Amino acid sequence: MKFRRSGRLVDMTHYLLHHPHALIPLTFFSERYESAKSSISEDLVIIKQTFEQQGIGTLITTPGAAGGVKFIPKVTRDEANGIIQRLCEKVSDPSRLLPGGYLYLTDLLGNPKMMNQIGRLFASVFANRTIDVVMTVATKGIPIAYAVASYLDVPFVIVRRDNKVTEGPMVSINYVSGSSKRIQTMTLAKRSLKEGSNVLIVDDFMKAGGTINGMISMLSEFGANVSGIGVLVESESVDERLVNEYISILKLSDMNEKERSIQVSKGNYFDFL
Amino acid sequence: MKFRRSGRLVDMTHYLLHHPHALIPLTFFSERYESAKSSISEDLVIIKQTFEQQGIGTLITTPGAAGGVKFIPKVTRDEANGIIQRLCEKVSDPSRLLPGGYLYLTDLLGNPKMMNQIGRLFASVFANRTIDVVMTVATKGIPIAYAVASYLDVPFVIVRRDNKVTEGPMVSINYVSGSSKRIQTMTLAKRSLKEGSNVLIVDDFMKAGGTINGMISMLSEFGANVSGIGVLVESESVDERLVNEYISILKLSDMNEKERSIQVSKGNYFDFL
Numbered sequence: 001m002k003f004r005r006s007g008r009l010v011d012m013t014h015y016l017l018h019h020p021h022a023l024i025p026l027t028f029f030s031e032r033y034e035s036a037k038s039s040i041s042e043d044l045v046i047i048k049q050t051f052e053q054q055g056i057g058t059l060i061t062t063p064g065a066a067g068g069v070k071f072i073p074k075v076t077r078d079e080a081n082g083i084i085q086r087l088c089e090k091v092s093d094p095s096r097l098l099p100g101g102y103l104y105l106t107d108l109l110g111n112p113k114m115m116n117q118i119g120r121l122f123a124s125v126f127a128n129r130t131i132d133v134v135m136t137v138a139t140k141g142i143p144i145a146y147a148v149a150s151y152l153d154v155p156f157v158i159v160r161r162d163n164k165v166t167e168g169p170m171v172s173i174n175y176v177s178g179s180s181k182r183i184q185t186m187t188l189a190k191r192s193l194k195e196g197s198n199v200l201i202v203d204d205f206m207k208a209g210g211t212i213n214g215m216i217s218m219l220s221e222f223g224a225n226v227s228g229i230g231v232l233v234e235s236e237s238v239d240e241r242l243v244n245e246y247i248s249i250l251k252l253s254d255m256n257e258k259e260r261s262i263q264v265s266k267g268n269y270f271d272f273l
Numbered sequence: 274m275k276f277r278r279s280g281r282l283v284d285m286t287h288y289l290l291h292h293p294h295a296l297i298p299l300t301f302f303s304e305r306y307e308s309a310k311s312s313i314s315e316d317l318v319i320i321k322q323t324f325e326q327q328g329i330g331t332l333i334t335t336p337g338a339a340g341g342v343k344f345i346p347k348v349t350r351d352e353a354n355g356i357i358q359r360l361c362e363k364v365s366d367p368s369r370l371l372p373g374g375y376l377y378l379t380d381l382l383g384n385p386k387m388m389n390q391i392g393r394l395f396a397s398v399f400a401n402r403t404i405d406v407v408m409t410v411a412t413k414g415i416p417i418a419y420a421v422a423s424y425l426d427v428p429f430v431i432v433r434r435d436n437k438v439t440e441g442p443m444v445s446i447n448y449v450s451g452s453s454k455r456i457q458t459m460t461l462a463k464r465s466l467k468e469g470s471n472v473l474i475v476d477d478f479m480k481a482g483g484t485i486n487g488m489i490s491m492l493s494e495f496g497a498n499v500s501g502i503g504v505l506v507e508s509e510s511v512d513e514r515l516v517n518e519y520i521s522i523l524k525l526s527d528m529n530e531k532e533r534s535i536q537v538s539k540g541n542y543f544d545f546l
Contacts, residue, residue: 010320046283116423146388158412189377
């Protein structure tokens with residue numbers, strides 16, 4: 001079907017947004033729109049400019065026969081700052097305090113728009129690492145894993161805390177919950193992760209890091225590698241952190257159930273952006 | 274910031290795609306781009322044409338002071354047919370057979386691109402119903418709920434099968450699993466659903482419908498209404514279906530563990546599109 005530039009711009013924008021991190025040959029677009037490659041290249045210049053100016057991300061064009069264009073979702077420092085600032089305010093609401101030093105985050109995790117922003121933040125900061133799969137643990141990490149995976153254009157796998165799972169042969173490991181020091185079990189379907197995969201671990205909340213440590217053990221059981229670790233909220237009030245390098249968006253520095261007070265600040269995100 | 278038409282088209286396309294089902298006043302765009310409303314209207318005509326032609330969805334423009342433009346994601350019958358056909362082939366792979374009449378779907382549920390397609394299918398068929406929230410049960414329903422909610426621009430809530438949940442006061446109900454006839458429990462955080470909400474229930478797999486029936490009971494406990502029910506796969510081999518009106522994308526009509534055979538066909542989706 002023949003397209004005019006305006007129609008091409010709309011459709012290409014849609015196509016690129018839905019195929020982040022994928023290399024798309026220019027011939028794909030020139031055939032799709034029955035247009036010369038030179039016109040496609042001009043279109044891409046316009047899209048790239050707009051994406052960069054509006055903080056949507058960038059386009060990377062590689063020349064040559066095996067070349068093409070890749071959309072890399074990115075947030076600007078300013079936008080990240082705004083998103084994280086607004087999150088801080090939302091999460092600082094004392095009505096989020098739950099017994100045991102937990103925070104009620106379910107409403108945020110169930111808000112696709114919010115999750116898309118979190119997904120962009122992580123996809124942006126991890127954009128240059130080699131990531132084949134995103135991993136998380138059920139249940140609350142799932143929306144974050146989905147969002148990040150979607151912006152990185154990779155699949156995600158879900159580690160379960162129960163054994164009542166109908167997914168065929170499973171691998172189970174024991175791990176020690178960092179804060180309660182109890183031995184717990186996590187399982188992952190054997191066929192869900194290939195040996196040698198490069199895996200980004202994400203979760204909603206990290207106290208001592210026992211659960212994330214468990215996921216790291218799980219990866220070594222599968223012969224897979226840790227590409228990075230991202231958490232939405234880290235809790236500062238821990239004696240000993242079990243995990244070394246991680247990126248956090250928010251930091252819970254103090255909460256007092258009795259006084260109904262809660263202190264949330266920016267995590268270490270900007271050290272890595 | 275002043276924009277030319279080409280830049281506006283790219284940015285508006287991005288903006289509309291990220292705000293489905295939201296009414297956006299034309300003044301929003303004319304201020305954003307420092308452009309006359311008449312130019313914005315012309316842009317929207319181009320976007321609408323391209324969206325419809327490419328099967329992305331449609332734009333609905335309401336005139337007047339309270340008016341604006343709304344992007345409604347839609348699949349065409351043809352595209353839906355193609356998506357469902359490809360899904361049928363994928364799901365018919367006998368290696369997906371699991372003991373107990375279950376299907377291994379985890380790889381599909383962990384594939385954001387696939388889930389986006391499922392999300393669009395459901396958002397399309399449920400587009401005209403009043404939906405405030407999408408609901409599902411942990412764990413495997415979550416990616417579907419996320420995808421649908423994201424295309425409908427509403428939040429989603431996750432019913433849990435365990436009680437070990439740190440989300441504050443919970444509502445628990447008992448329900449009878451349709452196939453195993455066992456009594457089970459599901460819980461939902463009290464603050465996660467408002468009275469009177471209109472709820473779309475989704476899940477990955479439905480046999481007799483016990484779990485979905487449980488969610489319906491949960492909704493009545495919250496004084497909320499069922500707006501619709503959508504399942505990715507329904508299993509035909511049940512004596513008595515506990516749920517009446519639902520929309521299924523695939524139908525598992527026969528599976529034989531001994532012979533490693535499996536028969537998957539289209540669900541009742543097209544009766545509703």
